[in-house]
Amino acid sequence: MKKDLWIGGEYRSAASYNELKNPYNLELLAKIGSASQEDVRLAISAAHQAKTMMVEMPAFERAEILEKVARFLRDDLDECARLIAMEAAKPLKAARAEVNRTIMTYTFAAHEARRIHGETVPMDAAPGGQGSLAFTVREPLGVIAAITPFNFPMNLVAHKVGPAIAAGNSVVLKPASQTPLSAYRIAEYFHTAGLPAGALNIVTGSGSKIGEVLKKDDRIKMITFTGSPEVGRYIREHSGLKRVTLELGSNSAVVVDEGVQLNKVIPRIVNGAFAYQGQVCISIQRIFVHESIIDEFTEQFVSETRKLKAGNPLEEDTDISAMITRGDVERTKQWVDEAINNGADLRLGGSAEEGIFQPTVLVNVPLNEKVSCEEVFAPVVHINSFRDFSEAIDLVNDSKYGLQAGIFTNDIHKALQAAKKLEVGGVMINEIPTFRVDQMPYGGVKMSGMGREGIKYAVEEMTELKLISFKTE
Structure with a gap:
């Protein structure tokens, strides 16, 4: 043609x-x-x-x-x-x-x-x-x-x-x-x-x-x-x-506070992280979880991610397919390997085959690593802990980007605190930052x-x- x-x-x-x-x-x-x-x-x-x-x-x-x-x-x-x-x-x-x-x-x-x-x-x-x-x-x-x-x-x-x-x-x-x-x-x-x-x-x-x-x-x-x-x-x-x-660009973050029902929020976060191979401007890249629930969250998150099927994009049950170019696969592999070499813990994925980069979960990533501070635009997320909610907001704001951010919490005061202090174009409360409907205002701040x-x-x-x-x- x-x-x-x-x-x-x-x-x-x-x-x-x-x-x-x-x-x-x-x-x-x-x-x-x-x-x-x-x-x-x-x-x-x-x-x-x-x-x-x-x-x-x-x-x-x-x-x-x-x-x-x-x-x-x-x-x-x-x-x-x-x-x-x-x-x-x-x-x-x-x-x-x-x-x-x-x-x-x-x-x-x-x-x-x-x-x-x-x-x-x-x-x-x-x-x-x-x-x-x-x-x-x-x-x-x-x-x-x-x-x-x-x-x-x-x-x-x-x-x-x-x-x-x-x-x-x-x-x-x-x-x-x-x-x-x-x-x-x-x-x-x-x-x-x-x-x-x-x-x-x-x-x-x-x-x-x-x-x-x-x-x-x-x-x-x-x-x-x-x-x-x-x-x-x-x-x-x-x-x-x-x-x-x-x-x-963006390196969108989501905050998961203590007390939320993990069985309800984790499938949503997995979708927000890996939909279309993470090649979405507001794809979840950084996950900050309260220290009291991070072990349970990580275990369930990895388990839910394992359910994703990689393969031919024309098959109805495919969840993950090839990245847009083989060069992007190579770049993603380099960034993930760099993070692991500098102390990050690989819990899932980290490899590629025939253009498909496997859904990748990293834990305890140094925040100056590319997979955290740059836009990875790939099926890669990292999970880090926080102790205080104000610390979580600071972690989200510690970025040159500011498109959208998500907060899961049962505390209305924390939700309003996040709405006021987050330096982003859109604050999604009890929702993932990947959420968008097409009549809403959409855009970012900073870079x-x-x-x-x-x-x-x-x-x-x-x-x-x-x-x-x-x-x-």
Whole structure:
């Protein structure tokens, strides 16, 4: 199969093509067009030309297009899940859950398209304002560049394309090189749903080559990026006055206080640690357990983790499959071995076979080890103890990241203490930090990024507030 670039509502051939392989068995899936800088400029031109049609399109029409895309996804759910499983090695049941979430994301986008509004401003609240009537409206920014990662190839695209279309913008999308097929499928759905040609363009290939054009072109009014902190920082520092939203890395932590029912929380934490091989921005990486229950917790956690089945992502009962690249497997192995050599205790896993890194549990990890202080983005967790709840909060905050954190406790005072003092974008009380529903505000602090996703909040990021004032007297 050969996939060209999607520009101006049609497929256009590229000068060169790259092979796309299944991460699990390395089977050739397709040859994907590699965009030149001129191709990227053509995509921007198409989006720039389409922005007038998008601005003039009534909100209900934008909403109906988004609703049609959600319906197409629902009709093709199993086919889309298999597509994700093949190109991302995401276990089929997790891929199916992602498609269901994508349907909800576009549905929420359709709802938000119908309720974008401003407010009246009480001008007479200040001296000199009497005799004036004022109100605000929200207007689309214009052309938005969206750069998405491999780990949620449909839903994270939806979190950028959905609110952009809802707000009346046009889009140039650069999906991850490993997962372009999901993005191209979405482009076909939008085209069939009646989105104007050029309102959504997809360019695949070199991230650095494409990104350079997106950052420098003044027709791009906003860049929304999900990926590594290093790339995010570079985008932020070199994008001039463009608006920028960044969803970057994390080493999410969960705190388990004394007195909680371990049989209830441990299966949830295991899922939050190892879902999709730990390749989730808010995957649990650090577990801090009260010293009075750490032995019991660790024993039960290891026992529950042993139940996970590793294998082919296309099999219904697979829980863990191949990591996205063999290079990531090697890096993970190096980090785990370094931690063990420096005093960590390996309780489970630590090895890899045919691209699958076994679910790995470490105990008593020095907190300056990479598996603790960096984003491992792999099926690896460590369990460390704490004595005092304030100490646990300090341990969570001792990180350059701050996306989400989870707290399990029966003490409302400790829960409120955590809610106030944790330096993260989202505090999940009696829930894992991996928890996300698609209408909630989502984003981090520190090196975890800036700005917020979640459809309503993304629409605010993707629109400009305009004040209109009338002199009535």
